[in-house]
Amino acid sequence: MTHPTPLYLDNAATSYPKPDAVYASVIKYMRENGASPGRGNYARALEADRLVYEARKAIASLLGAPRPSQVIFTCNATESINIALKGYLRQGDRVLTTGYEHNAVARPLKKLEDQRRIQVDRVPCTAEGALDMESVKAKLQDGVRLLAVSHASNVIGCVTPLEELVAAAHERGAAVLADAAQTAGAYPVDVTAVPVDMLAFTGHKGLLGPTGTGGLYLRKGLELSTLKEGGTGGMSLSPFPPDDPPDRYEAGTMNISGIAGLRASAQYLLDIGVDAVRAHEARLSGLLLDGLESVPKLTCYGPRSAENRIGLVSFNIEGHDPHKVSMRLDRDYGIMVRSGLHCAPEAHRLLGTAPIGAVRASIGYFNQPSDIERFVGALGEIASLPPD
Amino acid sequence: MFLASIEVLDVDICVQLADKFVARTRASADLKEIMPYLNGMFRSSVYNHGDGSIRFTNDGIEYTIINDQVNIAKFSNRTELYELLDWLKDLINDTYESRSEMTPLYARRKPVPVFFIYNLLPKTNCQRCGERTCMAFAARVNKLEAGIDACPLLFEPEYDASRSKLEGALG
Structure with missing residues (x-):
């Protein structure tokens, strides 16, 4: 059986669909402008400058950043996290992190353990992602220079208590890097109210922009070593990168067509409000959690309440391989979800689901309650099948 | 809104400081009317009522305004330029809105010897x-x-x- 209309529930990987203005803006830039910003002096190049600035301004506004120049554009959150970790950490530094980080954080840290002899410690947490705050405070006493945490887990769905963590870290002299890959655009983020030192985001998930876009917010005055050096369009006689952000970190021609789309998606989110997105997704998450409870033999991971989680739920059905569940959903019901380890093996170890992983359904702003009903119905039918 | 936009016409290297830039821009409105108020606001200003020009500095950035032309000097990169233009546009519009409560200054300030x-x-x-x-x-x-x-x-x-x-x- 092939379902007539496809149902996309893999928004934690990348959001789909995008607002119509995103497609239109990418095409408009590519067809009608096509120039490189920050370099030429002809009218179209200056228009491209303006376009990139407006994108930066819209993102700064969504994140609560005081100035657009504090937003550095990158290709994705992974690049942003690499810039942050490799630009900030020095030989022998101590880093504190969680036990549910994505490989975007875990792998650069692992490399720096080898290359710069940094010491990485992890905060104990429950299978629902609740951190032991007393342990956080105790570990921070130990000369930790950076606390690197996901704002929300891409497997467990838990939201990290960022405000409490930032206060504890700053009190003890540690800086904070937040990985907002799963939250920016879909869950309120405010770097002024919760003064993280660095915040990495991607443009193609909750921000509803094209793939190949992302960025890093940097606290004013924080200067990192550069990960890459090259042309920035100005000060070309100097053999060194410029001192000031964002140019310092943006060597090479950027993904302007992607940024054109990101500008449109950021403006879309500013118009409807991230709080409205969050409310919609929380409502659907609640329906999903309730619906999954009715499916026999299904184990749901992460916080029980939709209030304490982002719009994704990981689960397994007893006796059924998660990859096969995912394949059946696609083949027989037209429903797209992601199975496996979700690039976050540490989170799956915490859940006890490594090495096989779990099925993850992730909601987007354009999903509706009827989508949840259809998904839960399909799972009920799969659960009633004989075990694999 | 009094001033809807400021368009960038060109950007060049600053002659005085090799690691800074200058830009020529054009405002969507003639700014003569607002100049006496800006003159009263910035102690560094050099205002010429007859020519319709004003020059002032703020946070190390130099602004020269002649009618609708706005020249900005000593900024570090194009992102900063657009931030400065946003700031200037807001300042001009706020000043225009509040001008009935402000005292314009038409006199030319004397430079300090x-x-x-x-x-x-x-x-x-x-x-x-x-x-x-x-x-x-x-x-x-x-x-x-x-x-x-x-x-x-x-x-x-x-x-x-x-x-x-x-x-x-x-x-």
């Missing part, structure tokens, strides 16, 4: 301000091309009195 400034400087020719001599630095301060914050020695306790006098004179 070079020798007055020089006499209050440390006169060590230490070159930490980027100039070869204290006299050269005084000349730049007189022309509003530099602020006294470029002289680190002035911020030593022994120069507190001199610095206060300079701050009073320069605003």
Whole structure:
């Protein structure tokens, strides 16, 4: 059986669909402008400058950043996290992190353990992602220079208590890097109210922009070593990168067509409000959690309440391989979800689901309650099948 | 809205400082009407009512406005330029909205004499301000091309009195 209309529930990987203005803006830039910003002096190049600035301004506004120049554009959150970790950490530094980080954080840290002899410690947490705050405070006493945490887990769905963590870290002299890959655009983020030192985001998930876009917010005055050096369009006689952000970190021609789309998606989110997105997704998450409870033999991971989680739920059905569940959903019901380890093996170890992983359904702003009903119905039918 | 936009016409390297830029831009409205109010706002301003021009500095950035032309100098990159244009546009619109409660200043401010400034400087020719001599630095301060914050020695306790006098004179 092939379902007539496809149902996309893999928004934690990348959001789909995008607002119509995103497609239109990418095409408009590519067809009608096509120039490189920050370099030429002809009218179209200056228009491209303006376009990139407006994108930066819209993102700064969504994140609560005081100035657009504090937003550095990158290709994705992974690049942003690499810039942050490799630009900030020095030989022998101590880093504190969680036990549910994505490989975007875990792998650069692992490399720096080898290359710069940094010491990485992890905060104990429950299978629902609740951190032991007393342990956080105790570990921070130990000369930790950076606390690197996901704002929300891409497997467990838990939201990290960022405000409490930032206060504890700053009190003890540690800086904070937040990985907002799963939250920016879909869950309120405010770097002024919760003064993280660095915040990495991607443009193609909750921000509803094209793939190949992302960025890093940097606290004013924080200067990192550069990960890459090259042309920035100005000060070309100097053999060194410029001192000031964002140019310092943006060597090479950027993904302007992607940024054109990101500008449109950021403006879309500013118009409807991230709080409205969050409310919609929380409502659907609640329906999903309730619906999954009715499916026999299904184990749901992460916080029980939709209030304490982002719009994704990981689960397994007893006796059924998660990859096969995912394949059946696609083949027989037209429903797209992601199975496996979700690039976050540490989170799956915490859940006890490594090495096989779990099925993850992730909601987007354009999903509706009827989508949840259809998904839960399909799972009920799969659960009633004989075990694999 | 009085001023809808400021369009960038070109960006170039700053002649005075090799690591800074200058830009020529055009405002969507003639800014003559607002100039006396800006003149009252910035102690560093040089205003010419007859020509319809004003020049002032703010946070080390130089602004020259002639009718609808706005030239901005000494910014670090194009992102900063657009931030400055946003700031200027908001300032002009806020000033326009509040002008009935403000006092316009039509008089041309008198520049502080070079020798007055020089006499209050440390006169060590230490070159930490980027100039070869204290006299050269005084000349730049007189022309509003530099602020006294470029002289680190002035911020030593022994120069507190001199610095206060300079701050009073320069605003």
